[in-house]
Amino acid sequence: MNLISQKKKYSTQGISKMKALFIFIFIIASQLVFSQSKDLEKADDFFKGFNYKKAINAYKKLANEGQHTYYCYTQIARAYSKMNNSEKAIEWYKKCADHSDYDTQIYLLLAKELLKDGKNQEASVFFHKYYLQNKLPHQLATSTFIEYYNELYRDSSRYKIIPLTFNTSFDEFGPSLYNQEMVFTSNRPVKGISQHSDVQTGQSFFNLYSVDKTSTEASLFSKELQTKYNDGPICFSKDFKTAYITRNTNFDTKQVNTLDIFVAQSEGDTWSKDIKRLPIRKGTYTVAHAYITNDSKYIYFSSDMPGGFGGMDLYVCELKNGFLSQAKNLGSLINTAGNEIFPFVDTKGTLYFSSDMHPGVGGYDLFFSTLVNGNYTLPFNLGYPVNTQADDFSLVLDPSDRFGFFASNRKGGLGGDDIYALQLIRPLSYCIIEATVHSEIDSTLLPNAFINITDAETGVIMTVKTNKSGKFNCYLKKDKKYTFEVKRKLYSDFKGVLTPEQLQKYDVLKLNIGMKEK
Known part of the structure; x- marks a missing residue:
């Protein structure tokens, strides 16, 4: 056998061994992935079949093995929530919130469980995070969610x-x-x-x-x-x-x-x-x-x-x-x-x-x-x-x-x-306020103006701020009387009143508020 033939033989043998090793590794990996998939499928079947205790144990086993950790955490939290165990659901939703792969939806799920557990103040923090990160509109123009909860209980x-x-x-x-x-x-x-x-x-x-x-x-x-x-x-x-x-x-x-x-x-x-x-x-x-x-x-x-x-x-x-x-x-x-x-x-x-x-x-x-x-x-x-x-x-x-x-x-x-x-007895209905704040002299739109809206009956104050276009929106109950005050640097305060008679006439009330320079 000449040298060239020997090299080809050794090279062919080496490639064959590498192929065999690769195929062996691929088979083992495939079996492992298949096993993992079957285990996850089994856990999901427990969950879908309302067998939440078995589902929790199955998801925990997968999470402990480092498999699908974020998904397993969320499913464990959801299972505890379905079992009306808010304490455990909160624990696992917090694990989700701390995970690198977290989705902002977790903030909302966590906040809802905190509400169930009577922890309104802590819930308001996560509601605020969710709405802030998703740039969603805020109800009732309240500045914090705890004020929002108080408003829900007030009527x-x-x-x-x-x-x-x-x-x-x-x-x-x-x-x-x-x-x-x-x-x-x-x-x-x-x-x-x-x-x-x-x-x-x-x-x-x-x-x-x-x-x-x-x-x-x-x-x-x-x-x-x-x-x-x-x-x-x-x-x-x-x-x-x-x-x-x-x-x-x-x-x-x-x-x-x-x-x-x-x-x-x-x-x-x-x-x-x-x-x-x-x-x-x-x-x-x-x-x-x-x-x-x-x-x-x-x-x-x-x-x-x-x-x-x-x-x-x-x-x-x-x-x-x-x-x-x-x-x-x-x-x-x-x-x-x-x-x-x-x-x-x-x-x-x-x-x-x-x-x-x-x-x-x-x-x-x-x-x-x-x-x-x-x-x-x-x-x-x-x-x-x-x-x-x-x-x-x-x-x-x-x-x-x-x-x-x-x-x-x-x-x-x-x-x-x-x-x-x-x-x-007194059904809730709201009037949408769409307002524009501008300079009385040249109609220049005024951003960053603060508007304090006070419920004349309860004294509760809601605060909103005009956007870059000098506009603000809010929702007011039609059967309430409100006073409002608009404040902005270099301008005199503007004060006004909105009565139930005015609010009940409109679903949307458009206001143009002109402010005088100091």
């Missing part, structure tokens, strides 16, 4: 909350008005009917119930609309001839069931069993919590369809000549990185819904937004006692817009989610 006399006797230790929620009855959904066991239970929760499936004004006992609403799985919530057209029902779409016990909206038509005193799916959903996601407006022109609903802002977002479809338009997301002022659910629109077009992300006093809070020039305003929290540190959701009002029902798992109930009657 408690606006509402009267009435507990209802038909609640049970199980869940009751999703009230809807039907003729002289109120229809709701509950997972209380059904007497005299063979029992079915959800293998993921171990509880009975949900059925539709009704109760009238003269009764303290609820009964099954309709045999025709009853299935052996989850039925409800439900809503009705104004003439009560069409019902829109949220139901399961699949029943594979190994998967999380998605939800969809189905349509039923009445046939006299009964409902047709020919129930069709509302043609909105086009993938493996949830479409739920339908509400059709009084004129039957628009259907609002909640969905986690792709392209939204986070979890469940609010959407609307126009219903015209029996056809539905493409679903329209209600936008970033309404929807957040969290969940917005249970839309309801009153006779004036005001949108009510629940959110676990907009700043509030607890878990899910109830908010409303008014339609101004075709767009919804920044949502407003209904405040205490409608909203509490618990979950408050699924509000519906009667045609007077002064009386209705909602659900809550607040302390003092009979257990789980309970339905409460709500009387709006």
Whole structure:
């Protein structure tokens, strides 16, 4: 063998050994990645199947091994939150906030858990961080979030909350008005009917119930609309001839069931069993919590369809000549990185819904937004006692817009989610102030002017500042009197008054404020 042949032989042998070693390493690495992926998938399956204790242990094991640490931290925190263990959820959300890969959404999730735990002052710090970093608009023009919380508790006399006797230790929620009855959904066991239970929760499936004004006992609403799985919530057209029902779409016990909206038509005193799916959903996601407006022109609903802002977002479809338009997301002022659910629109077009992300006093809070020039305003929290540190959701009002029902798992109930009657003694409504501050001499716009707005009744002061264009916006309650004072260097102070009579005339009040030079 000559020298050249030897070199080729040695070279070929060396390459072959390197290839073999590379293939061996690749196989081992692939097996390790596959094992890691399977472990993460298993942890996610525990979480999706509501087995939060096992999910926590599985995520902790992965995090301790240095795998997917930030994701595992967030999932552990979420699991503790689902188990109503705010103390542990706070601990793990703080780990997320300290992680190098943190997302600002963590500030919001952490703040909400701190609220649940009654730590409003600390929650306000993280709310402020979130809104500052995301450059989001601030409600009520309060300078700090702790002032915002105080404002939410200040107007408690606006509402009267009435507990209802038909609640049970199980869940009751999703009230809807039907003729002289109120229809709701509950997972209380059904007497005299063979029992079915959800293998993921171990509880009975949900059925539709009704109760009238003269009764303290609820009964099954309709045999025709009853299935052996989850039925409800439900809503009705104004003439009560069409019902829109949220139901399961699949029943594979190994998967999380998605939800969809189905349509039923009445046939006299009964409902047709020919129930069709509302043609909105086009993938493996949830479409739920339908509400059709009084004129039957628009259907609002909640969905986690792709392209939204986070979890469940609010959407609307126009219903015209029996056809539905493409679903329209209600936008970033309404929807957040969290969940917005249970839309309801009153006779004036005001949108009510629940959110676990907009700043509030607890878990899910109830908010409303008014339609101004075709767009919804920044949502407003209904405040205490409608909203509490618990979950408050699924509000519906009667045609007077002064009386209705909602659900809550607040302390003092009979257990789980309970339905409460709500009387709006002095309903909240806001006027949007759009103001421009300028020099009285030459109309030069004046940035960095400070405006102190004082509630004449309580003495509470809100402070805002004009932007680079000399403008400021704020929201004032229409049934309040306010004094305001504009201050800026080199100019004399400007003082003014806004009365309830003025504010109630407008949804948007434009002000031009001229200041005199000193």
